[in-house]
Amino acid sequence: MIKTDCLVIGGGPAGMSVALSASQNGSKVVLVERDEVLGGILNQCIHNGFGLHYFKEELTGPEFAYRFRKMVEKDKNITVLLNTLVTKIEDQKVEVVGSVGRETIQAKAVILAMGCRERTAANISLCGTRPMGIMTAGTAQKMVNIDGKMPGKDVVILGSGDIGLIMARRLTLEGAKVHAVLEINPTSSGLRRNIMQCLEDFDIPLLYRHTIFEVVGKDRVEGVYYGQVDENYQPIQSSKKFLPCDTVVLSVGLMPEMNLASFVPVSRVTNGAIVNEYYQTSKEWLFSCGNILHVHDLVDNVALEAQQVGKFASLYAQGKLPLQSKPIEVAHTKDFGYVLPSVVYEGEGEVEVKFRLKNKVVKKTIVAKCNGVVLDKKFVLAGVPGEMLKLSINKNGAVGKIELSVE
């Protein structure tokens, strides 16, 4: 049995950042990573655009990971277990298998930092056959950027999430022909700058309200029947066309990887655990941060969130986390997708809440109120659903319920 103050599961940006923060706040940390190297998905995200907030310079994914990895490796209070898989979390005991053999790690605080998994063909009930050549954007990304192999020559991308857009460019640069990106929604969930840099730069068509009706092929993908959908997302059969291709890349959303902690309640909006002000789940010793909690817009925000959570987890492990006073519910109007955390506690000081808007707003004010009294507000020049926004709320005197609204 290994004993530690804080156990971090996952060695991506969230895991490395939360481990560093827990250590800096005085805890002994064990960090468990199933891959052979720290960095997580950042290692295959070789494009740039990372680090502008955290490091104040523009980095690629592997560079961002490298800087964190070096800091973790220098930290004597962090023990990293690579090639090690967590098989079970039960109370404050975690079972692992891997480089240490089969072991049990006992920790005062356990932090979930396992990130997300991509939705697959099965998750979206993709119609047609299942030949070779259907893969998620992340799998295609790993093949090209880590393994140095091309998944195919003629590609159709379903879904216009950011990884799908990035892969449209990457596959094109490596010599494949990306025939189209099909998006079932009337708008893309990807950043518009990516639509411009990754699709428009290479004249790759982005077809809104279009989807794959059927994948065709026995051993290898031979093509797709695709076409338009109506307002109820039903295929319009008269628009059906055949597009020959050998590869179908899926970029259809991410799901927090909560299977190891399926015993705690999750939010129906974020699919991540429901957490309080200190990022504790329903089990007070179990914390959550990064993309396993909610899908972030930027890795910088993942690292910053994990930094906060590392402090809370470390304080908890040392028995110093403030005793919880009466809870205050953090609610929101219909203008928001979600607000997190959903519970804060009565007392003094400021608490940061994160939120996503449901629709684009221009020149509006986000207001936090308690019993009609304005606690804090923030002017937003332009807010889009793809962007994660924050508001610092002074909770002095607040009781019962805080509600966020757009005015």
Place this chain on the structure above:
Amino acid sequence: MNKKKEMICIMCPMGCELTVEQVDGKIKVSGNTCNRGITFAEEELTSPKRMVTTSVKTEKGVKACKTTIPVPKDKVFEVVKEVEKLRLKSAKYGQIIIKNVLGTGADVIVTAND
């Protein structure tokens, strides 16, 4: 020469829809909500540049690499081809693998985390 182009500003996540017109040498930008949109649109119309990120072959597989500064957009494919020609024994983080690639002033450096 008169040019007109519609583009999305990539300076921040807001993604303003810009219209850029060049009439008798003068550039006129509309649709922007801040001044950064003007700077972006001007460069995008006259000499668009892009960072290139790709991977280089080594004896053990491939390693991620990038240009140190953005290169002219019409050179992006050629830069990727230049990197593809290389077969390195090994590649270390930060190592320069091509100096001043295609005379663009940009070096290609290894970014892989290992």
